[in-house]
Amino acid sequence: MPNLRAIETFVKALEGGSIASAARQLGISPAAASQNIARLERELGTRLITRTTRSMALTEAGERYLARVGPVLDALEKAQSDLSLIHGQLQGKLRIACMSAFGRHVLAPLLPAFTARHPQLEIELLIADRYVDVLKEDVDISLCYRDVLEPGMSVRQLASVPRFLCASPQYLQQHGSPQTAQELLEHACLLYRRERDGRLMRWPFTRDGQRSDPQQRIATIGNDIDALVEFAAAGGGIVWAGSFIVHDYVRQGRLLPLTLKPGRKGQLQFENAPLDFFACFKDRQYVPAKVRALVDYLLEELQQQAKLS
DSSP: OOOHHHHHHHHHHHHHTSHHHHHHHHTSOHHHHHHHHHHHHHHHTSOOEEEOSSOEEEOHHHHHHHHHHHHHHHHHHHHHHHHHHHTTOOOEEEEEEEOHHHIIIIIHHHHHHHHHHOTTEEEEEEEOSSOOOTTTTTOSEEEEEGGGOOTTOEEEEEEEEOEEEEEOHHHHHHHOOOOSHHHHTTSOEEEEEOTTTOOEEOOOEEETTEEEOOOOOEEEEESOHHHHHHHHHTTSOEEEEEHHHHHHHHHTTSOEEOOOOOOOTTSEEEOOOOEEEEEEESOSSOOOHHHHHHHHHHHHHHTTOGGGO
């Protein structure tokens, strides 16, 4: 019977689209992954994958074999996950993808206590604002905000985080503090550009309940919100960011939150919408015990975080 590791390499390579992807998921070298698949083909006496320098495709035999062993391997992984919970110890690797700022300011400080509860669980963090393919990159759970949710994913809301317009005391002393949304347009605005798709995240203005896109005085654009907040703290302009990022700056007096007066009918308004964060899973039907444990822990801990309020 073929080696289980070889079968796992074959399935992971097809899920991830490459032998290199399978190697990353399994923690082995690409050469070792390639050898595993070659060994499997020799033992089965048939070619499963047609490989070129740029792509790979299943042969007819490979398609039939994957249809048989894929569900079996998936069932084995689920059985192992459930069994670990029965014995009271979560085991194996938990691969977490998370948006950069949330991962840096919120998730990373919370994880040590979680790993202390589950010492046999190996955590792997993928902190990135780029698109993360949970299947190809073998991610167990992805933490992201509403604007970047992928269709078809199973999700659960974790937190709704307020956002604040902030500027440094030096900037406000020199340029004054905007009192209305219309006045805000004349100030040096620091805007965030999403790395994953290059989209410029314009601020949410409305007029009589309808979305409006007025001309802003954009002083600086950046693809890292932490850098923009530092820019604002140094007197560079006004930034709009989540409470978990600006919390310490405000507490230290390096940034001051701004409050705009509501406009009358026909006037411009600034709609200060919160950031809603979600946990996303790749399988709607089955959530592994280790993922459920992390979600339950985060739901409990996030309610107690002052920087999220």
